[in-house]
Amino acid sequence: MHRPMLLALAPMKDVTDLAFLNTLKDLNSLPDYFITEYFRTVAHHKKMSPYILRSIDENPTGRPIYGQLVGHEPEYLARDAQVLMEHACAGVDLNMGCPAPIVCRRNAGGGMLRSLKAMDAALGALRDVLPPGAFTVKCRLGYETPDEFERILPVIASHSPDRVCIHARTVREGYRSPVHPEWVKWAAGMLKCPVVANGNIVDAATAEAWVRLARPAGLMIGRAALRNPWIFSQLHSRFQGHPAADLTFRNVLHYIRRLYERTREMQEHYVEEKHIHRMKKYLVYTARGLPDTFDHYMKRAKTARDFMRICEDILDNDAPFAPTPPEDTHLFAHFHTLLAQEEACLPPGIQV
Numbered sequence: 618m619h620r621p622m623l624l625a626l627a628p629m630k631d632v633t634d635l636a637f638l639n640t641l642k643d644l645n646s647l648p649d650y651f652i653t654e655y656f657r658t659v660a661h662h663k664k665m666s667p668y669i670l671r672s673i674d675e676n677p678t679g680r681p682i683y684g685q686l687v688g689h690e691p692e693y694l695a696r697d698a699q700v701l702m703e704h705a706c707a708g709v710d711l712n713m714g715c716p717a718p719i720v721c722r723r724n725a726g727g728g729m730l731r732s733l734k735a736m737d738a739a740l741g742a743l744r745d746v747l748p749p750g751a752f753t754v755k756c757r758l759g760y761e762t763p764d765e766f767e768r769i770l771p772v773i774a775s776h777s778p779d780r781v782c783i784h785a786r787t788v789r790e791g792y793r794s795p796v797h798p799e800w801v802k803w804a805a806g807m808l809k810c811p812v813v814a815n816g817n818i819v820d821a822a823t824a825e826a827w828v829r830l831a832r833p834a835g836l837m838i839g840r841a842a843l844r845n846p847w848i849f850s851q852l853h854s855r856f857q858g859h860p861a862a863d864l865t866f867r868n869v870l871h872y873i874r875r876l877y878e879r880t881r882e883m884q885e886h887y888v889e890e891k892h893i894h895r896m897k898k899y900l901v902y903t904a905r906g907l908p909d910t911f912d913h914y915m916k917r918a919k920t921a922r923d924f925m926r927i928c929e930d931i932l933d934n935d936a937p938f939a940p941t942p943p944e945d946t947h948l949f950a951h952f953h954t955l956l957a958q959e960e961a962c963l964p965p966g967i968q969v
């Protein structure tokens with residue numbers, strides 16, 4: 618496979634922050650663009666989270682970053698988009714996929730997919746205030762069932778977004794179901810802008826399966842990048858026809874040390890317990906494919922000294938770090954269905 622393929626880091630609340638961007642840079646494994654975790658748009662104020670703004674203002678990667686908004690009121694989304702554009706972001710992304718009940722209840726995030734009218738108004742308001750090239754959308758296929766996408770996509774298309782990333786599940790399907798590449802293939806054929814596929818990319822084989830099944834312009838990777846941050850350099854090599862380097866536990870230890878330093882830098886007033894707690898949020902992903910003792914002891918570490926000692930005891934050696942996570946965990950599930958699929962076929966009756 619030798620065609621250029623855009624790679625993106627998926628936005629993930631509380632983990633894809635400036636510390637993680639810095640770590641990817643340290644490890645020389647950068648995607649082509651980033652989207653921040655979401656800023657919540659609320660009516661009563663336009664102050665944006667200073668913590669999230671740091672990943673825009675101090676973006677160390679040299680790669681574009683888009684600020685993501687979650688909200689439902691068009692006028693306030695437009696207001697916050699304009700505030701974001703005063704910072705060094707490449708554009709603004711509208712979150713139409715977050716399944717958190719508190720977000721959906723307000724008809725924001727994935728909840729917006731239940732009302733074509735609300736979606737139309739929000740998309741229109743953002744398109745009106747954002748310059749060409751600066752408006753992107755990240756959506757799911759629907760709220761209840763994937764075929765809702767047949768009605769949702771034309772509404773999105775009518776506002777000419779500059780890129781659409783599709784997390785190929787419904788809101789109801791959460792994060793653990795198989796994905797539906799047939800709808801991404803359909804969107805890639807329908808939209809004038811680039812379409813980016815998202816969901817269950819965990820390694821080169823699943824990335825290649827997505828390309829084969831849906832022909833997207835790009836791939837967005839979330840959880841697997843926390844487990845294996847080298848996935849971007851590995852996939853870039855793979856798409857250029859070069860073999861990707863194998864990884865060992867010692868590489869993982871290096872990653873943890875870099876992340877440890879980078880998360881510590883983010884704390885204005887250092888609190889050891891808080892720092893360890895933060896590290897655990899990333900490392901639950903990395904633990905998949907490491908000996909069970911890692912997860913067990915890492916979760917119980919209370920001090921920085923204990924935490925690093927556990928990492929060093931288990932990881933300071935040349936054991937191979939599997940490129941693919943085990944499938945039967947609550948964090949990585951059903952990605953093999955992508956490999957088994959021969960073709961991405963839409964349900965009968967849908968026009969391609």
Ligand SMILES: Cc1cc2nc3c(=O)[nH]c(=O)nc-3n(C[C@H](O)[C@H](O)[C@H](O)COP(=O)(O)O)c2cc1C
Binds near residue numbers: 655685715841
């Ligand atoms: C912990 C966590 C936080 C997330 N936060 C966001 C977010 O702020 N904005 C967003 O659009 N998606 C968010 N997502 C969804 C991811 O961007 C992505 O769509 C999803 O994880 C599927 O991709 P993956 O299989 O590569 O992980 C989050 C997912 C997780 C697991």
